[in-house]
Amino acid sequence: MEKMERRQFIKLGIFSTAGVLIGSFFAFADNEKKLEVKSYNDLLNYDWGYIVDTSRCIGCGACVRACKMENNVPDNYFRTWVERYEINKDEKIRVDSPKGAIESFKENNFPASEIVKAFFVPKLCNHCYDSPCVQVCPVGASYHSPDKVVLIDKEHCVGCGYCVQACPYSCRYINQEKGTADKCTFCYHRIHKGLAPACVNACPRNARLYGNLKDPESKIRKVLNQRKYGLLKAELGTNPKCYYLELDMEIK
Amino acid sequence: MQTPDSFVFPNELHITWTVMIVLYPYITGMVAGAFIVSSFYHVFGMEKLKPIARFALVSSLSFLLFAAVPLLIHLGKPERAFNIMLTPSFSSAMSGFGFVYTFYLIIVILEVWLSYRRDLIEKYLTSKGFAKFIYKIIILGDVTNNEETRRIDKKLVIFFAAFGIPVACILHGYVGFLFGSIKANLWWSTPLMFIIFIFSAIVSGLAVLIFLYQFVHWLRKKKVNQDSLDLMSKWLWGFMIIAVILELMEVLSIAYERTERWAVLQQLINGKLQFTYVILQIGVFSIGPFLILTVTSLFKIKTKIRNFLIWCASGMLLIQVLLMRWNVVIGGQLVSKSMRGFTEYFPGIFEKEGLVVSFIIIIIPFLLLKFFDKIFPFFEKNKINS
Numbered sequence: 305m306e307k308m309e310r311r312q313f314i315k316l317g318i319f320s321t322a323g324v325l326i327g328s329f330f331a332f333a334d335n336e337k338k339l340e341v342k343s344y345n346d347l348l349n350y351d352w353g354y355i356v357d358t359s360r361c362i363g364c365g366a367c368v369r370a371c372k373m374e375n376n377v378p379d380n381y382f383r384t385w386v387e388r389y390e391i392n393k394d395e396k397i398r399v400d401s402p403k404g405a406i407e408s409f410k411e412n413n414f415p416a417s418e419i420v421k422a423f424f425v426p427k428l429c430n431h432c433y434d435s436p437c438v439q440v441c442p443v444g445a446s447y448h449s450p451d452k453v454v455l456i457d458k459e460h461c462v463g464c465g466y467c468v469q470a471c472p473y474s475c476r477y478i479n480q481e482k483g484t485a486d487k488c489t490f491c492y493h494r495i496h497k498g499l500a501p502a503c504v505n506a507c508p509r510n511a512r513l514y515g516n517l518k519d520p521e522s523k524i525r526k527v528l529n530q531r532k533y534g535l536l537k538a539e540l541g542t543n544p545k546c547y548y549l550e551l552d553m554e555i556k
Numbered sequence: 557m558q559t560p561d562s563f564v565f566p567n568e569l570h571i572t573w574t575v576m577i578v579l580y581p582y583i584t585g586m587v588a589g590a591f592i593v594s595s596f597y598h599v600f601g602m603e604k605l606k607p608i609a610r611f612a613l614v615s616s617l618s619f620l621l622f623a624a625v626p627l628l629i630h631l632g633k634p635e636r637a638f639n640i641m642l643t644p645s646f647s648s649a650m651s652g653f654g655f656v657y658t659f660y661l662i663i664v665i666l667e668v669w670l671s672y673r674r675d676l677i678e679k680y681l682t683s684k685g686f687a688k689f690i691y692k693i694i695i696l697g698d699v700t701n702n703e704e705t706r707r708i709d710k711k712l713v714i715f716f717a718a719f720g721i722p723v724a725c726i727l728h729g730y731v732g733f734l735f736g737s738i739k740a741n742l743w744w745s746t747p748l749m750f751i752i753f754i755f756s757a758i759v760s761g762l763a764v765l766i767f768l769y770q771f772v773h774w775l776r777k778k779k780v781n782q783d784s785l786d787l788m789s790k791w792l793w794g795f796m797i798i799a800v801i802l803e804l805m806e807v808l809s810i811a812y813e814r815t816e817r818w819a820v821l822q823q824l825i826n827g828k829l830q831f832t833y834v835i836l837q838i839g840v841f842s843i844g845p846f847l848i849l850t851v852t853s854l855f856k857i858k859t860k861i862r863n864f865l866i867w868c869a870s871g872m873l874l875i876q877v878l879l880m881r882w883n884v885v886i887g888g889q890l891v892s893k894s895m896r897g898f899t900e901y902f903p904g905i906f907e908k909e910g911l912v913v914s915f916i917i918i919i920i921p922f923l924l925l926k927f928f929d930k931i932f933p934f935f936e937k938n939k940i941n942s
Contacts, residue, residue, distance in 0.1 A: 382566045399563040399896055444645035462639050463632015465572040466650050472740035474565035474893045483632030540739055556894055
């Protein structure tokens with residue numbers, strides 16, 4: 305009898321573990337439609353957007369490291385970075401992003417007891433619908449892809465730096481080695497294989513989300529329908545596509 | 557830099573447009589200004605400017621030939637420079653650059669050629685050997701020189717001079733527009749920018765002509781044409797007043813509006829730009845020449861002293877315009893787009909875009925001008941002596 309109980313117990317254990325595993329597989333599986341891009345017209349079904357949930361970011365910098373490795377970003381330049389905002393009881397604010405937070409954050413700027421509010425804000429190219437960088441590129445090397453991602457033709461860019469000046473978010477830089485402009489591409493090479501951008505993939509807190517804005521069933525659409533969000537420097541008329549949940553007025 | 561009180565975005569630690577981009581508007585400013593001065597004689601028949609008209613025109617050419625050099629040095633991919641004309645993207649203000657620059661270059665070359673054709677034919681006829689061959693190429697093998705050709709040449713010169721004025725304004729105003737139209741930049745973004753650039757161009761053009769005209773005559777121990785110099789110095793006085801007032805009114809209106817923009821810009825003016833903008837550009841090199849030129853224009857002083865004072869004022873205004881270009885181009889980039897701090901910049905000395913290269917770029921047009929004097933003599937020697 306005792307033997308049977310043990311056997312039953314093990315069986316139960318195995319089945320329940322398997323059940324949880326299989327269940328979680330379905331629960332956490334990406335329910336988004338798989339990509340089917342075979343022709344130019346297929347691309348027109350996509351409009352890639354991005355959500356940053358500032359209430360979830362913990363400033364670990366995993367996204368910055370992942371981006372650097374995935375895209376071979378040169379030292380001291382960033383396609384994505386994380387900012388830390390600390391507000392003390394005197395309403396003084398300190399913002400920092402040491403080395404783009406690639407090594408995360410070490411010390412607090414204010415003594416911990418004085419801080420009344422603090423949050424982290426990941427930043428990246430906003431892939432604006434009305435991008436000033438695309439507007440000012442004199443040779444047409446910066447362009448919108450058919451699926452609305454702002455990209456740079458590195459074979460054509462002259463490296464004048466006008467786009468770097470025009471970007472209100474400082475998301476662009478001149479790659480000194482290559483002599484051309486450089487910036488976040490939403491990991492275009494990944495999203496077209498159905499893989500998430502490196503930063504989204506690396507985020508342990510799901511503070512970053514990407515998806516197809518044209519698909520009403522997509523996760524990104526659902527979140528945008530349910531949550532309140534803000535845009536960075538909306539007054540400049542760039543119509544950015546990075547939507548910031550819980551956007552604080554201090555974030556610029 | 558990122559300090560407790562200051563935050564700049566991580567990509568802003570290095571500024572993108574260096575001292576090379578300071579030099580470009582400086583040089584084109586002198587081009588446009590000098591050309592406009594020469595046109596005053598050709599188009600509006602200001603006889604007093606005759607002694608300097610040709611000099612102004614050739615100066616314009618020698619500066620123009622080198623204006624694009626700092627841009628090429630700055631480009632990340634200079635070998636692709638012609639993409640700007642091969643595949644222009646007309647949504648960009650910069651895409652017209654290649655066309656405007658080339659168009660203006662053609663106008664200036666044609667005008668120089670037409671106004672010197674007669675002299676060049678004479679030189680061709682009197683020279684020998686290799687020089688003769690060179691002159692033959694320059695005059696395109698045509699030695700026809702009679703009343704009729706001279707009349708046509710003169711007409712064409714007037715046409716190109718008149719046509720060149722708006723093109724010169726466009727070339728330089730356009731540079732101002734490139735800066736003024738960047739909405740992301742608090743210090744640049746103003747519709748006044750291109751007007752300020754045009755006036756400062758005329759100031760630098762007049763200043764460089766007065767400076768060189770007196771310098772060359774001093775070097776050659778020749779007498780300057782006093783009427784011409786006096787007229788130019790009065791113009792310089794007038795145009796510098798307009799240029800400086802425009803610039804100050806621009807700052808004043810931002811200050812009076814007291815928006816968030818001013819909160820940031822006042823820190824820039826009182827901080828990073830205090831020395832180069834407030835003290836040097838406005839304090840020393842604007843008010844100084846203004847006072848000097850006021851004295852020389854309104855009071856009777858001994859000619860020798862007056863000429864020296866005018867020379868000093870023109871030299872100071874040349875520095876003032878260079879400082880203005882620096883304060884605009886570099887100053888605008890020092891302001892972080894986070895609106896929370898300022899970055900830093902100082903050009904290296906021996907770097908590709910450093911001070912030594914800058915100095916060479918500024919000096920070369922002057923050396924070229926000296927060489928040009930051999931082919932296109934600026935001053936008719938007999939008249940100056942008389």
